[in-house]
Amino acid sequence: MTRELVYTGFMSVDGVVDSPGGKVEGHRSGGWVRETEFVPEAYSLKGEELADTTALLFGRRSYEAFAPVWRDSPEHSVYKELPKYVLSTGLNDSDLLEGWGSTTILRSVDDIAALKQTEGGAIFVHGSAELARSLSDADLIDRYNLLVFPVLLGEGKSLFSRADRDKRQLRLRESETYSNGVAKLVYEVVR
Numbered sequence: 751m752t753r754e755l756v757y758t759g760f761m762s763v764d765g766v767v768d769s770p771g772g773k774v775e776g777h778r779s780g781g782w783v784r785e786t787e788f789v790p791e792a793y794s795l796k797g798e799e800l801a802d803t804t805a806l807l808f809g810r811r812s813y814e815a816f817a818p819v820w821r822d823s824p825e826h827s828v829y830k831e832l833p834k835y836v837l838s839t840g841l842n843d844s845d846l847l848e849g850w851g852s853t854t855i856l857r858s859v860d861d862i863a864a865l866k867q868t869e870g871g872a873i874f875v876h877g878s879a880e881l882a883r884s885l886s887d888a889d890l891i892d893r894y895n896l897l898v899f900p901v902l903l904g905e906g907k908s909l910f911s912r913a914d915r916d917k918r919q920l921r922l923r924e925s926e927t928y929s930n931g932v933a934k935l936v937y938e939v940v941r
Contacts, residue, residue: 753865754872755807757882758799758895761909767879768906770899782901792928795895795936800828804871807862810838812877813853821850835865835873837881859888866890879907886918887911893938894920900931 760770760783769780806829808816813836820826834853836846846853856862862885865873875882875891885891894909920937927933 752867753804753870754892755862755866755875755885755890756799756802756872756893756895757875757885757891757909758795759877759882759897759909761896761898762901762903762906763898764902764904765908765910766903766906767877767882767909768903779901779903779906782903783899786899786901786932787930789928789930789932792897792930792932792934795897795934799874799895802872803829803832803874805833805835805873807835807837807865807873807875807878807881809878809881810836810841812881813838813841816876817847817850821847835862837862859884859890863888863890879909882909883911887913887915889918889939889941891939893923893936896935896937898933898935 759767761767762782770783771781813834820829830851832851834851835856836853837856837859839857841855843855846855856865875885882891896909919940921940922935923938924936925934
């Protein structure tokens, strides 16, 4: 039995996942999540995920953005003790943030495929658009937990590759819409 690999993230209607938290992340329209009316139930998926997460996986840039914030965030304190993995060819152990628990650097998508074969529960990928595209192209993602925001951003990092590949079928596992226009879409990859 393999571990489930789950991509979770905020996405615009046109598929952009770039810079939901602020302009400092790179997109000229960054901060688009904060510009949507806050409705607590629209974020209930994030709380549900906390109970299912047994490990975290990041690309280098997302690790460097999330680690310093989440390490000291009371909302993310449960993540401190979880194993964390970062896919990077350039990071070294000395580059990892101290005080945020065990973090292992992986060097290739093959390392992630091997990680999925280990004992344990679900591994969640946050942010990390480039990593998510590579994992999807390698058919390693098992589920997508998406909160789709009512905004069109045009240019920006897309969650999905435009590579010519075989079709993949998704099965809608759960959906809900909220008064602020956000839609929760949870898809399983059909194999």
